[in-house]
Amino acid sequence: MKKTAKRILSLALMLTLSLAMLLPACAAEANAADIQASALKQLRLFKGVDGNFELNRALTRTEALIMLIRTLGKESEAVNGSFKHPFTDVMSWADKYIGYAYEKGLTKGVSATKLGSGNADSDMYLTFMLRALGYSDAAGDFAWDAPDALAASVGILPSGVDTADFLRADAVLVSWAALEARVKDGSQTLSQKLMDMKVLYSEEYESAKLFVQKDGGTAVSTFAELQTALNNKDVTAIQIGSDMDIPGEFLIDRENGPETLIYIKEGVTVTVSGELIALGCFFTNDGAMAITGTFDRGLNSLTNNGTITVKSGGTFCSGMTDTYNYGAVTVDNGGKLLVERGTQFYNYGNIGNDGYISVDNGGCLFNDAGKIANSGTIDLASYFEGDLSVITGTGTINDKRQ
Numbered sequence: 249m250k251k252t253a254k255r256i257l258s259l260a261l262m263l264t265l266s267l268a269m270l271l272p273a274c275a276a277e278a279n280a281a282d283i284q285a286s287a288l289k290q291l292r293l294f295k296g297v298d299g300n301f302e303l304n305r306a307l308t309r310t311e312a313l314i315m316l317i318r319t320l321g322k323e324s325e326a327v328n329g330s331f332k333h334p335f336t337d338v339m340s341w342a343d344k345y346i347g348y349a350y351e352k353g354l355t356k357g358v359s360a361t362k363l364g365s366g367n368a369d370s371d372m373y374l375t376f377m378l379r380a381l382g383y384s385d386a387a388g389d390f391a392w393d394a395p396d397a398l399a400a401s402v403g404i405l406p407s408g409v410d411t412a413d414f415l416r417a418d419a420v421l422v423s424w425a426a427l428e429a430r431v432k433d434g435s436q437t438l439s440q441k442l443m444d445m446k447v448l449y450s451e452e453y454e455s456a457k458l459f460v461q462k463d464g465g466t467a468v469s470t471f472a473e474l475q476t477a478l479n480n481k482d483v484t485a486i487q488i489g490s491d492m493d494i495p496g497e498f499l500i501d502r503e504n505g506p507e508t509l510i511y512i513k514e515g516v517t518v519t520v521s522g523e524l525i526a527l528g529c530f531f532t533n534d535g536a537m538a539i540t541g542t543f544d545r546g547l548n549s550l551t552n553n554g555t556i557t558v559k560s561g562g563t564f565c566s567g568m569t570d571t572y573n574y575g576a577v578t579v580d581n582g583g584k585l586l587v588e589r590g591t592q593f594y595n596y597g598n599i600g601n602d603g604y605i606s607v608d609n610g611g612c613l614f615n616d617a618g619k620i621a622n623s624g625t626i627d628l629a630s631y632f633e634g635d636l637s638v639i640t641g642t643g644t645i646n647d648k649r650q
Contacts, residue, residue, distance in 0.1 A: 280408065281417035283464045284424040287456040290511070290532050291448050292553065292574060293318045294420065299514065303417035310342050312368035312419070313349045316376040319423060319438070321447035322348065324617070335363040354379075370411035373419055374399045382432035389432070403429045424460070427453075449594075451549035451570060455509045455530035458485050465511060471495070478508075485509045488516055488535075496522040503528035503547055512537065514554065520562075533575075539583070545569045546589075558583035558603065566591045579603040579624065587611035588630075595620070601643065607632055615639075 285301045288294035294315070296302065307315075317326050323345075331347030335357055338346045346363060349355045354376075358364035374395040375385060381402065383389040390398040399405040404426045409418045427439040442448050459465060465485030468474045471492050477483045484506050502508045508529040512518050516535035523542045531550040537543070539562040549570040556575070558564045560582030567589030576598045579585045583603035587593045590610040595618030599605075605622075607613045608629040615634030620626075622643035629648040636645060 279463070281420045283460055285417075285420045286464065287460050288420060288423060290456050290459065290534060290551070290553065291452060292323075293448075294423065301416065301420075303420065304415060306367040306414065307373065307416050307419050309364050309366060309368050309372070310338065310346065311416075312373050312376060313355055314342065314345045315373075315419065315423065316354060316380060317345055317348060319377065319380045319426065321442050321445040322352075333357075333363070334361055336361050337365055338363050368414070368419075370409070370414040370418065371395055373414065373422060374405065377404050377422055377426045378402070380426065381429055381438060449549075449570070449572060451530060452532070452551050452572060454507070455511075455532055455549070455551070458507065458509045458530070459487075459511060459532075461485075462509075465509065481506060483508070485511070487511045487513060488518060489513050491517045491519075493519045493521050494524050498522060498524050500524070500526040500529060512554070539564050552577065552597070558585055560603075570594070573597045573599070573618065576600065579605060581624065587613050601626065601641075 281303050282301065285294055285303060289296065317323055326348035327344050329344065329348060331344060331351045333343070333347045333350035335346060335350070346355070350357070355363065371393050375392045378390060378395055378398060383398065385392040396405060396411065404422055406421050406425050409421050428437055430437050431441060436444070439448070439453055443450055443453070462485035465487040466477050466483050467487050467489050468477055469490035469492070471494060474486065474488065474492065477486050478500055486509065488511065505528070510529060510531050512533045512535040514534040517538060518535070519538045519540065520543045521540045523544070525544045526548060527546045529548050531548065533550070533552045533554045533556065535554045537556045538559060539557065540559045542563045542565070545566040547568050549572070551572045552575045554575045556564065556577045558579045560580050563584045563586065565584070565586035565588065569591050571591065571593045573593070573595045574597045577585065578600045579602060581602045585601070585603070585605045587605070587607045588609045588611040592612050592614070594614045597618055599618065599620045601620070601622045601624045603624045605624070605626045606629070608627065610630055612631035612633065615632070620639045622639050622641040622645065624643045626643065626645045627648060628646065632649070636647070639645065
């Protein structure tokens with residue numbers, strides 16, 4: 249009896265120790281997936297569901313196809329096209345994506361009229377990512393039902409991926425790894441290919457990598473905490489997770505390094521009621537910014553996936569910086585947006601102007617793919633790329649370019 253009791257006790261102890269060893273690893277992998285999901289979202293390559301990444305559930309076939317289209321850099325082409333498909337089991341919100349996938353030969357469905365409502369397993373998702381890298385199962389580079397060996401050799405199958413119980417978290421780990429993987433001919437990485445296609449820009453990618461390297465950054469919820477974090481040169485990634493106001497005169501100077509990311513989380517509003525001057529850092533806004541004072545930037549970049557509103561009396565300006573707008577920038581009556589001093593402003597989203605916009609002194613506004621509604625005044629004195637005739641609204645455009 250004593251020996252039996254000892255054996256049971258020993259087995260219980262071993263099981264407890266094994267579980268204790270597994271829990272930190274599982275927690276670390278879950279945390280890595282959440283951070284990488286946020287980074288992919290910042291790059292517009294992954295989206296949540298109603299503000300939640302839902303990493304602990306399986307990936308549907310439709311979601312896997314949409315992820316492939318994004319990774320191929322073809323989302324804009326898909327949603328702005330008129331692609332069709334014959335499937336009767338596709339939700340209306342996914343019609344354009346599945347139409348694109350069908351017409352481009354990315355999927356044939358499970359039958360002539362059914363895409364298939366099941367989940368995507370690891371074989372399907374790895375096959376999609378390998379195709380995005382230029383490999384072809386049809387040409388014999390790999391077998392669609394056995395992609396693991398090639399996926400591991402090219403670096404898109406991290407050790408934390410569970411191929412047996414493949415969830416959205418696993419898809420995130422694969423997708424993030426794929427950005428650093430080289431395309432089939434070895435000429436460039438997938439991220440470089442997406443940069444060449446202008447799906448994303450190098451500054452955006454570097455800031456997203458910094459976000460991942462720093463485990464999501466130092467979390468701050470008050471202006472005082474933001475000041476403390478920026479006074480520490482060892483802090484190179486900061487995540488603003490609560491609404492805050494930036495009052496008075498506040499200088500952020502990282503011109504001489506280290507490179508620093510300031511990330512505004514979705515659902516958070518940052519108000520600039522004072523004068524914020526930022527040098528040498530990345531900004532990524534997935535939330536909202538309200539500028540009632542002055543927000544002046546130099547030698548840095550800003551990616552806006554959310555909203556930026558320049559209120560009456562507010563000024564949003566910069567010098568020698570890059571601005572990438574994929575969300576909405578609104579200039580209220582009495583507000584100013586100054587694209588000047590060598591600033592490059594790339595508009596892929598929407599600009600609504602009831603106030604004043606100036607493009608001068610070497611500034612350039614690129615509007616090949618975005619929309620501008622102007623009911624205020626726009627002064628163009630240096631560079632503008634796009635068609636002025638597609639700008640809507642009853643405002644005034646003063647074209648002073650030589």
